[in-house]
Amino acid sequence: MPRTVTVHRVPWSTNVERVALAAAHKGIVIDWVDHDPDDRSALVRLSGQPLVPVLQEPDGTVVTDSPAILARLEAFVPEPALWPQDPRERALAGVFTDWFNRVWKVAPNAIAKAEQAADPPDLQALAAWAAQLRASRKVFEGLLDGRDHLLGHAFGIADVIAFPFLKYAASLDPADPDPFHHVLHRELALDDTFPALAAWIRRVDARPRA
Numbered sequence: 649m650p651r652t653v654t655v656h657r658v659p660w661s662t663n664v665e666r667v668a669l670a671a672a673h674k675g676i677v678i679d680w681v682d683h684d685p686d687d688r689s690a691l692v693r694l695s696g697q698p699l700v701p702v703l704q705e706p707d708g709t710v711v712t713d714s715p716a717i718l719a720r721l722e723a724f725v726p727e728p729a730l731w732p733q734d735p736r737e738r739a740l741a742g743v744f745t746d747w748f749n750r751v752w753k754v755a756p757n758a759i760a761k762a763e764q765a766a767d768p769p770d771l772q773a774l775a776a777w778a779a780q781l782r783a784s785r786k787v788f789e790g791l792l793d794g795r796d797h798l799l800g801h802a803f804g805i806a807d808v809i810a811f812p813f814l815k816y817a818a819s820l821d822p823a824d825p826d827p828f829h830h831v832l833h834r835e836l837a838l839d840d841t842f843p844a845l846a847a848w849i850r851r852v853d854a855r856p857r858a
Contacts, residue, residue, distance in 0.1 A: 652677040656702040658685040663714035665812035671858035674725040678858040730805040755781045760828040781835040792844035
């Protein structure tokens with residue numbers, strides 16, 4: 649029987665979509681528990697913090713932070729793997745994951761926070777963050793030159809980590825209320841100079857979610 653896990657979520661979460669993509673890839677069934685994004689008190693009681701996703705294991709173990717949850721899913725069901733087996737390729741996947749989470753995400757988060765602040769934003773800083781975000785499209789286009797996925801021809805952890813964010817370069821659901829997603833859609837908007845990135849977004853978007 650497929651492995652089943654419980655994951656707590658709120659609507660529109662990019663980090664939740666990471667888990668949904670990874671679980672479907674591995675054939676893991678997720679028992680989703682939905683929470684009101686405006687009332688996260690149950691999440692705080694469960695995990696000590698308000699962010700999603702939160703993995704709840706049958707023995708009571710609670711895991712927060714999407715990269716940690718993805719690693720847990722890999723341990724639950726090792727094949728098909730998300731991380732490469734070759735040590736060099738595995739290290740490269742780790743570098744990409746760390747760069748995306750700790751560096752790439754800084755700019756869109758900073759823009760969204762500044763645009764929602766009560767005080768007037770620093771326009772020079774906003775312009776620099778926006779330029780940094782737009783320039784990153786060339787990085788992804790280069791990574792996809794001649795291959796189907798970010799780190800090779802096989803779907804893997806880099807695609808899971810990046811897709812829920814980069815997909816906004818192609819489209820935005822009008823019902824999506826998250827200002828962060830609107831920043832991504834505006835600043836990453838694609839044109840004809842990024843055909844590989846556009847094709848990759850379509851390719852990964854066609855994959856199932858748990």
